[in-house]
Amino acid sequence: MSVGNSAGFDRHITIFSPEGRLYQVEYAFNACKQAGLTSVAVRGKDSAVVVIQKKVPDKLLDPSTVTNLFYITANIGCVMTGMSADSRYQVKRARSEAAFWKYRYGHEIPVDVLCRRIADISQVYTQSAGMRPLGCIMTLIGYDDKMGPMVFKTDPAGYFCGFRAVACGAKHLEGGNFLEKCFKKKKDYTFNETIELAIHCLSCILSADLRANELEVGIVTQENPKFRTLTEAEIDNHLASLAERD
């Protein structure tokens, strides 16, 4: 591999290094892991679920203001993994894009179209010198009346893809392996099985028994396609049935 000549800026702004890498984009991926949180999203037969840890680091914090789950429209929700402020910015942009689509075309934006739009915006940041990529990963879930439940993820590089299941954040590799093993054995999950798989995955890769107040769960289902977050009591029920299964 020849060592090309670079002016030394390839690590500082989003230009190519001699080996053809974008260092700033790679560093942005590291930023997504900085917060130390991991999220898991699973698509079942007729439902889609996102789960993320809830860490309230300061006793004086008001826990009701700490969240990583956001709704984009009534029917589309997302989990944001990575830098807090960048996440809120991207959520705001997504809400704005979804609202504009509704205004322009008269119907709700589909999940994959929204994801593509956010990914295209993220790509612009990887090609501008004056801006940095956002240090956050957005995993969108929604229930489409033609396509069924959908899970889409977009990252700082501007890449996006639909998934059957995906893990993002600090422990995404372990999460990915775990989910691959589960999906090899079984491909169709009912609503309860989907939630339990997501929670089980998270507790295994974190090697910890998670409690209801350390988790946030967001769901969309065929019966109720509106994005909603589960209450602590509902999460407790799922944890209980998970414990019984084991």
Added chain:
Amino acid sequence: MSSIGTGYDLSASQFSPDGRVFQVEYAQKAVENSGTVVAIRGKDGIVFGVEKLVMSKLYEKGSNKRIFHIDRHIGMAVAGLLADARQIADIAREEAANYRSDFGGPIPSAVLADRVSMYMHAYTLYSFVRPFGCSVVLSSYDEDGPHMHVIEPSGVAYGYYGCAIGKGKQAAKTEIEKIKMKEMSMHELVNEVARIVYTIHDEVKDKAFELELSWVGKGTEGLHQFIPAEVQEEAEKLAKKSLEDSDSDEDM
């Protein structure tokens, strides 16, 4: 862990290899060099206490205030670069005025916190501007009770029951965690806040300071006001007394 970002800290549009934005972290350091702000949310109100360090003997009392009124019902206390903070206050006032004009009523502090945090975050994205070197605390009281939000230079905003930002924040946080704020009335909070500021003030490093106090809550009917002179005097007297008491305890 070294937090020197040599080479990756030149602008807010650069990530370091481990994914940090050093310009934002340096802005947070600017906040830590300033006088402490202590804010506590009680049962039916919020009290701000600001340790305003006085640099000169010629200083005129009451100038360079670090607590601002945003509209009539929201208070903002700042730590960090005062010039940057004045910009934030202006933006907050503009947002509040626009909200009134658009929606016909006072802006909820959660909405204002959201807008101010997005504004501060925008300055952490581009290379041609620098992040704001200040943290702000917003407080208000409405039918849902008291609300308090802290916004850092990175644009991250959370709601709090008690917070301290600035030089003495660690010591202040320890003191705040000891008190049962959720049951305290506004008057009790005033005395506690004054006591905490006096306790954490470092007599050796920083000589003189002026204590700025303000409150908003049921007692002020939701209006943000500076604390009346008699209440402030009383609180400072009690604070100085408790400091002497604890000093004499140490001597024993």
